[in-house]
Amino acid sequence: MERVAVIGASMTQFGQREDEWILDLLAEAGLECLEDAGVDATDVEHLYVSNMASGEFEGQTGVMNALAQDIDAVPAYTQRIDQTSSSGGAGIYAAWQSVASGASEMTLLVGGEKMTHKTTGESTDVIASLTHPVEYKTGVTLPSFAGLTARHYLERFDAPRESLAKVAVKNHENGVDNPHAQFRKEIDEETALESPIVADPLRLYDFCPITDGSAALMLCPESVAQEYTDDYALITGIDGATDTHVVHEREDPTVMGGVVESGKGAYEMSGLGPDDIDVAELHDMFTILEFLQMEGLGFAEQGEAWKLVAEGYTETDGELPINTSGGLKSKGHPLGASGVAQGVEIYEQLVGEAGPRQVEAETGLCCNVGGFGNCVITTIMEAAR
Amino acid sequence: MERVAVIGASMTQFGQREDEWILDLLAEAGLECLEDAGVDATDVEHLYVSNMASGEFEGQTGVMNALAQDIDAVPAYTQRIDQTSSSGGAGIYAAWQSVASGASEMTLLVGGEKMTHKTTGESTDVIASLTHPVEYKTGVTLPSFAGLTARHYLERFDAPRESLAKVAVKNHENGVDNPHAQFRKEIDEETALESPIVADPLRLYDFCPITDGSAALMLCPESVAQEYTDDYALITGIDGATDTHVVHEREDPTVMGGVVESGKGAYEMSGLGPDDIDVAELHDMFTILEFLQMEGLGFAEQGEAWKLVAEGYTETDGELPINTSGGLKSKGHPLGASGVAQGVEIYEQLVGEAGPRQVEAETGLCCNVGGFGNCVITTIMEAAR
Structure with missing residues (x-):
């Protein structure tokens, strides 16, 4: 073929x-x-x-x-x-x-x-309806899942609250260089940490915009x-996978089964592994999701992603730049467009058209998360040059 | 492959x-x-x-x-x-x-x-929104397109009003033998012809139900x-094609471009032609559509389909049985299910599981019409025996 x-x-x-x-x-x-x-x-x-x-x-x-x-x-x-x-x-x-x-x-x-x-309320109504009624009809919306998961992650893996803010700071910094991003402004850690609470411990700057x-x-x-x-x-690896639709039935809230399974499939198809990936776009709808995807895709061990982010490993000049586009966090998240825009960023990185965001990359990966990991698609591209 | x-x-x-x-x-x-x-x-x-x-x-x-x-x-x-x-x-x-x-x-x-x-009004609102706003916002819903097209067809091709009623009578007769059909009752031509006007010249029995x-x-x-x-x-031929989304911009209202193009593609892929098809499920959302698809798919010359229906050519014991399932007309039309159910009927005919509706068939075709022919998919299956 x-x-x-x-x-x-x-x-x-x-x-x-x-x-x-x-x-x-x-x-x-x-x-x-x-x-x-x-x-x-x-x-x-x-x-x-x-x-x-x-x-x-x-x-x-x-x-x-x-x-x-x-x-x-x-x-x-x-x-x-x-x-x-x-x-x-x-x-x-x-x-x-x-x-x-x-x-x-x-x-x-x-x-x-x-x-x-x-209005935000109207949008939330539409988006919440993608989860199971047993959850959204009792008020558990996606942001509240994120808050619960973040609290669990921070406590279980002894990660400081600042570690989440660092994701937002990095992605906002990257977004400055993306002419199409919704927000092109740097923020500092303090701004993120002191922004209004949305779903404790997550605050405004832990969320992508509408x-x-x-x-x-x-x-x-x-x-x-x-x-x-x-x-x-070239798209050399691609796969998608579901996890339980009812989020609270999952065994380990820090493991997104759809990320793990779709990643496995995409790696197998491409013959590449996590260490072979030069640049990645992850679905940072909530800052905590960047950690979960880094771990699910094998870029970090479970409970360790936050350390890599803190070390600068995922910055533009780091070992594995993540969300050079600014991510959903600063670029924005128009639902149907977001996964395609992830592909646009990886394509531009691979053909050398990423302008001021350009990094050295022969391979790239995007991970697009549906709902709260209810269905995830992972795509691996390689430069043809 | x-x-x-x-x-x-x-x-x-x-x-x-x-x-x-x-x-x-x-x-x-x-x-x-x-x-x-x-x-x-x-x-x-x-x-x-x-x-x-x-x-x-x-x-x-x-x-x-x-x-x-x-x-x-x-x-x-x-x-x-x-x-x-x-x-x-x-x-x-x-x-x-x-x-x-x-x-x-x-x-x-x-x-x-x-x-x-x-309510019918609420459903119509949802369905009408699939057409171009320049049309639905001025009140031209799908049934009214069907009425206009039917009037044009009858006058241009000198077809009697009764010819449309014969489609409804045939499909209702077929539906009696389908245990899953919404309406399992025969109707006579008089009933169809005297039912309430919906979009002149079309009457209640020219329309599929909700x-x-x-x-x-x-x-x-x-x-x-x-x-x-x-x-x-085996699915040996399949293709889909659009026509202009704005229906009134089409050159000839009796030619559904999506039917013609998708049919051409499916025939080419399968190596079969209209004469090779033993049984077909057509999208009779409105009776007039059965004529247009018969002509677009090459089962009849333009303006001649009504004669074949009148002759009994498309009845269960005719040359080319059409809508042995009862069609959308009597089986019902739950939007997302209808095209799949067409496939179910052709599959059952080909593997000999159609019960009292069984006809002799080694090949079958289904044609599923989106909107008023805005996008059409034609599928050809063949028995593996």
Whole structure:
């Protein structure tokens, strides 16, 4: 079977996009990705849209079909992919499958979400409904899961409260260099530590914001990629896995089974291991999640990730830069777009287009977490150069 | 590349399922399909859920992750597939891709929708939002498109009003033999012709009902299928295609571009043509659509399908039985389930499990229409015996 290549990427400005709605955002990223890849819209065979909830957020469904017409890709086959907050990663997996199966020789994946026109309460209602009713109907929302998990982690592994703040500080620092990030401002540890409590011990700066935005990737077989460019990336490992949907039934709250299983699958497929990864984008919806993914993916032993972060191991000039894009924390988290944007960052790092964020990398990994680890997708890319 | 087989199928009772909600319906079809295929839940690698709008209809998202736990398939990878009213067909395509790409050796596809707890107006609001706002916000809903198209077809091709009623009469007759159908009652032409006007010239009996229900299929590589059974079906052709999202921009309202293009792709892949098809399930959401699909798929010349229906060509004992299941018209149309249920009927016909509906068939085709032909998926299956 031929290997699957990524030949183009784009993302819109993330943040509060007052004048645009979902269809504008999707078209903006889609058109820009076509241009970046040098592909005519008429050559797109499959057009996949990662989007969790345009119906709930805007009363508009069928957005993938509208997009096909908006970017002039009709009669390309379209599909909407929903895997809650990991819809973007699921989109990469679906697009990979479309190419690897031979169904499509050119697949454009566009992820997007429009959320900021809703109040935080309204958005939380939509997002909370992705968990099991036995939990969300008794008030256990995702942020509260994060708070409980963080408290457990800090106590069990004797980690200082500051260790979580360091994740926020690092990712905000990285975001300054990302022109598309929602927040481009450095914060210091004190600011993070003194921000308002949201779900004790987590405070405002432990959480990603609510965001509007869109991102896109162009996938095709390697032989087709070579007709377009010499600088492309290859998806050499990809897998996804669920954990129990009812979060409180998990044996160890610090182990995300979906991270472990999807990571295992992606490593096995690529023939690489954690030590071979040069740069990674992890799903830092909450700061504590960066620790759990580092450990689940084998970048750190259980209970040790916080030490690596404190040592600077995951900074841009460290051994394994994590979230060079700024992560969800400072770049923003438009649900369906986030996993695609992770792929955009890794692609740009591998083809040398990351500008001031550029690190040396021949391999990269992204981990996109749906819900509170309810389903996770891990993708490994390698530079083709 | 190995061929993709279908080794099991199930569907729940379609109709008004007052005591169940979406998760119950999905689990019911999923568990029954596991049993029918003789597959352990722990052997399912990918679990795909075709569902358009559980968030809008029930305020519950993440249903694919809940299902994984409900049927004990964790850590199987999950994804929700939305292609509006053709979500089921899109699910077959996604499941096919998961197996054909080598990503999964056992994919369970479950389609479902829970709708009857909403008023017709509320359901129409959700469904209408799949079309372009320039149309639905001015009041042009899917039924009104159907009325306009039917009027044009009847006048242009000199077809009598009775020709549409004959589709309803035939599909109601077929539905009597389907134990899972929502309506198991024959109707006569007079009843159809005198039923209340909905969108002139179309009347109540030209429309499918609003339905709760779920259906499932089990897909795997052919070599794996042979470990389970000798009686399986093969998906030998499958393709999907969009048409303009803005319906009124199409050149000829009687030609559904998505039907034509997806049919062309499926025929080419299978090496079969319209004359080779023994039985077909078409998307008769509105009676007029059965004509348009017969013509778009090459079963009839443009403007001639109504004559074949009038001659009995598409009845169970005719040359090409269409909608032996009863079709959406009498079986019901729970959006995400409908395309999967089409696949269930063709599978059962090919493996000889269609009971009183059984026809002689070595090949079968299903055509699942999203919106008003905004995106269409055509699937061709062949018996392996």
